[in-house]
Every structure is written in structure tokens, then in C-alpha cells.
Amino acid sequence: MKINGTAYRSLWRPTDDRNSIRIFDQTRFPWEVETLALRDEDAVAHAIRSMQVRGAPLIGAVAAYGLIFALQNDASDAALEAAAHRLVETRPTAINLRWAIERMVKHLRTVPVAQRVEAGYAEADALCDEDVAVNEAIGRHGLELIRKAWEAKGKQGTVNVLTHCNAGWIATVDWGTALAPIYMAHDEGIPVHVWVDETRPRNQGSLLTAFELGSHGVAHTVIADNAGGHYMQAGQVDLVIVGTDRVTAQGDVANKIGTYLKALAAHDNNVPFWVALPSSTIDWRVRDGVKEIPIEERSADEVLYVTGLEADGTPGRVRVAPPASNGANPAFDVTPARLVTGLITERGCCDASEAGLRGLFPAENNPA
Numbered sequence: 001m002k003i004n005g006t007a008y009r010s011l012w013r014p015t016d017d018r019n020s021i022r023i024f025d026q027t028r029f030p031w032e033v034e035t036l037a038l039r040d041e042d043a044v045a046h047a048i049r050s051m052q053v054r055g056a057p058l059i060g061a062v063a064a065y066g067l068i069f070a071l072q073n074d075a076s077d078a079a080l081e082a083a084a085h086r087l088v089e090t091r092p093t094a095i096n097l098r099w100a101i102e103r104m105v106k107h108l109r110t111v112p113v114a115q116r117v118e119a120g121y122a123e124a125d126a127l128c129d130e131d132v133a134v135n136e137a138i139g140r141h142g143l144e145l146i147r148k149a150w151e152a153k154g155k156q157g158t159v160n161v162l163t164h165c166n167a168g169w170i171a172t173v174d175w176g177t178a179l180a181p182i183y184m185a186h187d188e189g190i191p192v193h194v195w196v197d198e199t200r201p202r203n204q205g206s207l208l209t210a211f212e213l214g215s216h217g218v219a220h221t222v223i224a225d226n227a228g229g230h231y232m233q234a235g236q237v238d239l240v241i242v243g244t245d246r247v248t249a250q251g252d253v254a255n256k257i258g259t260y261l262k263a264l265a266a267h268d269n270n271v272p273f274w275v276a277l278p279s280s281t282i283d284w285r286v287r288d289g290v291k292e293i294p295i296e297e298r299s300a301d302e303v304l305y306v307t308g309l310e311a312d313g314t315p316g317r318v319r320v321a322p323p324a325s326n327g328a329n330p331a332f333d334v335t336p337a338r339l340v341t342g343l344i345t346e347r348g349c350c351d352a353s354e355a356g357l358r359g360l361f362p363a364e365n366n367p368a
């Protein structure tokens with residue numbers, strides 16, 4: 001996707017420095033568009049933990065390169081397993097991280113030690129290219145839903161989509177998941193407007209989603225997280241599309257904290273609630289999302305402080321709670337499958353259920 005007219009992926013290997021990757025420092029968006037070079041495992045782990053890179057698919061892709069960096073001096077089985085373990089621990093909820101690392105390890109174990117670094121680059125590059133293709137396919141399937149909503153309105157007015165957090169190109173290698181259908185609808189000439197939940201505490205909506213929609217020329221309005229139910233009651237939301245960090249075998253959906261409340265409001269107002277995901281986000285080992293998905297607990301400072309632009313134009317941080325108050329910060333919640341209208345995957349749309357997922361992905365193994 002483009003920033004100021006120039007096409008980028010969220011992650012690339014510079015042609016003049018093939019043993020590194022470059023990422024956008026997402027903690028600087030939208031105030032600064034700054035890239036970072038990552039060339040060792042520690043830098044990758046730090047970038048993931050500090051959320052310089054974030055979004056489930058992108059975390060997985062970046063971690064895949066982190067694994068290769070870890071093998072530069074020692075590519076033995078022991079070193080491979082140890083690095084894989086360290087990288088998987090960097091963030092607990094998004095399953096794409098484990099998926100990407102497991103894919104890399106499985107492949108590299110079949111390769112002689114001396115060839116593992118080169119083979120690793122080829123595999124990670126392929127993983128990135130696949131991510132782009134998969135998200136594009138999700139976009140095409142989701143576009144059908146937006147087109148239908150547009151036709152249901154007699155092609156009058158605007159299709160209003162509400163989204164939560166950032167599941168756009170910034171969160172993937174390119175295109176995004178929840179935002180891919182929106183970009184395609186916009187490019188096709190369907191008048192689409194996006195209600196962008198600000199997504200406290202880290203404001204991925206107001207900082208990242210608004211930035212990328214604006215860069216692409218998509219009409220959008222940033223709203224307080226608490227406003228979505230009101231707009232649904234007022235008939236001003238035609239559909240909700242969100243991304244996800246992990247979907248269980250029975251269709252429960254973990255996503256950014258606050259997603260569950262949006263699903264409840266959508267259910268109460270008969271607003272379709274769709275979840276867009278690559279199949280790498282399905283955790284076939286887990287069934288009951290509420291009981292089984294680990295929820296990342298992040299620093300309370302993310303709740304107690306707000307980061308934004310100061311009046312003088314410099315980024316700054318202010319406290320929004322009394323000095324002595326404690327905070328708590330679960331970063332994700334789980335929306336039960338019964339509240340999800342359906343899942344948009346690279347193979348098409350399906351019910352948020354085991355039957356629905358198995359209908360599209362019959363060959364997936366259910367690991368013990």
C-alpha cells in the first residue's frame with residue numbers, strides 16, 4: 001500500500017543489505033514515518049515486545065526473520081529450538097507468531113546445518129509473499145459483503161463499516177485483513193465510510209487505522225470506543241469488520257480488547273459482525289477461546305497515560321488518572337462464536353463454527 005504515493009510493504013529485505021529487514025517503527029506513526037533496520041534476534045524480539053511491529057500476521061513474519069538472524073553463528077538443532085522458544089514467548093496471544101516459527105523450524109530441520117540461513121531466508125520471503133496473496137484474497141471475499149450491503153441500500157448513500165484496532169496493511173505484510181475489503185470497495189468506487197474505534201489504551205485505531213485509511217483516501221471518522229453502540233442503534237453502521245489474533249477450532253475470536261463489547265452491541269442491533277483472518281490465525285489446538293486463549297497483560301501505564309501530539313507539534317505523553325491510582329491492561333478479549341456473523345478467510349466466508357471452518361479447511365490437522 002502507499003504512503004505519500006510510494007508503495008511499501010510493512011516489512012522488506014533491502015537489496016543492498018540482504019542480511020537485515022526493514023520495518024516501520026509503528027510507535028512513531030502517524031507523526032513520523034520512520035523505518036528501522038533489524039539484523040539480530042534481540043532487535044527483533046525487542047521490536048515485537050515494544051510494539052514497534054505489531055498486528056498478528058506481521059509479528060509472525062518478522063519473527064521468522066528473527067529466527068534466521070539467531071542462526072547466523074550457530075544453526076544447530078539446539079540453537080534453532082532455543083531461538084524458536086525465545087521468539088514465541090515475545091507476545092502470547094497472536095497465534096500467527098507460533099505458526100510462523102513452527103513453519104520455519106519444520107522446514108529448517110530438513111535442511112543441512114550449513115545451508116539453514118540461506119534456506120531460512122527463502123522460506124521467510126515465501127511466507128511474506130504468501131501473506132500478501134492471502135490478504136488480497138481475503139479482500140476479494142470481504143468485498144462481496146460490502147458490495148451486497150451497497151446493493152441492499154439501493155446503491156444510495158454510503159456503506160458504513162465499523163472497525164476496531166488496526167487490521168490494515170500496517171498489521172500485515174501488505175493489504176491487511178479487515179481493511180483489505182474496504183480498500184477494494186473504495187477502489188471499485190463503492191462509497192465506503194469507516195467508523196474507526198480509537199482503540200484505547202494504545203489507540204491503534206486513531207493512530208494507525210486512521211493514518212492508513214487517510215493515506216489511501218478512504219473516508220473515515222475516529223470515534224470513542226464507547227460510541228459504536230450508539231451509532232449501531234442509530235442505524236449508522238451497516239457492518240462491522242475486525243481482524244483477529246487467534247480463532248479457535250469452534251470459531252471463538254480473540255482480538256484487541258473491546259472487540260467483545262462491539263460484538264454484543266452488534267448482536268443487539270442486528271448489525272452483521274464479520275471477522276477477517278488468514279488461516280494462519282486459526283488455532284486448531286484450542287476450542288473454548290474464553291477458557292483457553294492466553295490474554296496478554298500489558299503495562300498499566302498504557303491505560304494511565306495517553307500519548308499524542310503536544311500543542312507545539314512534538315509527540316508527548318500525559319497522565320489521565322490520579323497519581324496514586326492503579327491500572328490494569330488486558331490487551332485482548334474473546335468474542336464467542338455465537339456473536340460472530342461469519343469469518344472472512346482466503347478461501348471464502350464461513351460460519352464461525354467448527355463445521356464452517358472445516359468446510360473451508362478440511363485438511364488441517366488437529367494436533368494432539
Ligand SMILES: CSC[C@@H](O)[C@@H](O)C(=O)COP(=O)(O)O
Pocket residue numbers: 054055056057094164165166167168171172176177178204242243244245255256331
Ligand atoms: C491483521 S491484524 C489483527 C489483529 O492482530 C489486530 O486486530 C490486533 O488486535 C492487533 O493487536 P496489537 O496489540 O496492536 O498487535
